[in-house]
Amino acid sequence: MTPLNAGAEPPPSMVERMTLIMDAFAGRAALLTLEDVARRTRLPRSTAHRILDQLVRLDWLEHTSSGYRLGRRALGLGGDGGHGRIREAAAPLLHELQLSTGLVVHLAVLDGADVRFLDKAGGPFARSVPSRVGGRAPARATALGRAILAWLEPERVEALIGDPGSLHQELHRVRQRRGLAFERGDCFPGITSVAAAIRGPEGPVAGISLAGDSRAPLERVAPLVCDAARQASRALFPEPEPLRHAARVPHRGRLPGPIDRLLTAGRGDRS
Known part of the structure; x- marks a missing residue:
């Protein structure tokens, strides 16, 4: 050329x-x-x-x-940066998640050190979750942000967050849980959530979460979040994903191993 x-x-x-x-x-x-x-x-x-x-x-x-x-x-500068395509792929999955769990569903992307909410679905409880479409929240304090950050290179995380502190340890725990991130009141008091990233060939592009109050059965609904994120990834990127993280995350049709063992780490997660 x-x-x-x-x-x-x-x-x-x-x-x-x-x-x-x-x-x-x-x-x-x-x-x-x-x-x-x-x-x-x-x-x-x-x-x-x-x-x-x-x-x-x-x-x-x-x-x-x-x-x-x-x-x-x-x-x-030229549009929404592909976010419309992400919303379109995730919309039916968000609707199904909300109907099957009764919890508040979020779709968000990483925007600097924050997550920006692209979509929100929920029943009456949605008014109790102070998030809004187009709004932001600190990535390090949210399950959505941690789920996305966990699949970025450590240097990229540090460039975005500044002083990550103990964040790297939490992101390691997210990867050990096969991408599931938990948050209990760190961002919005009294609100708990579980999230998983939508991933493409070059890394995470967005995240899906379920949020509720302190009684929300996060461990029980976590597999649904993981499955929705996986389906959205396949809809956005039909070709087989390169084994960029193969050593850490085997791609299967379902979560590997007994689900109770997989999610045990989430029950005591307060970081």
Whole structure:
């Protein structure tokens, strides 16, 4: 492929160089390596790497195991960043979860250090949960946020959260529970929830949770949340998911092992 600026000298200003790099991404599906970016922009590799890191920190780009792609800020300029597709895939699953459990169902995405609620479904109890569509909550304090953060690289978590403190330990427990995250009053007093992430080939894209008061049978309904998240993942990404986390999370048609043993860790979870 001929470089986009063949025959031209690299522009001198930082703004021009950042624009040159952003222009290298032809569309929202573009996935480029560092070498691709350096070749297309004709910037020195070290310069391209430094600017890419800055763009990732500012959420203009996202760095995955396969390369760089447009981030939430860049995608947000052209629409909802794919959130409409996530809502569409999850809508029937949220409805089914709410009807079968009577609890409040949330769909959310990670937005910086917060989760942003894309959808909420529930009966009369929904008014007691102070969340709203379009609203935010701290990712580290919510089951939704922990379920999503658990599948990000530790360095990415630290970049988003700042000082993670004991969060890494909690995210390790989430992975040990095969992706189930519990929260008991950490975000909204008196409200408990359980969540699981919707995951794609490059990692988590959203999360689904069930929320209720302190009497909610979280351990009993947790498998339903996990199954709904898995079904949403399959609807969004029909191709078999690469075994990125195969060593930690075997993909099966159901949760592996006795469900009571799987969820025991959740009963005492207060972090």
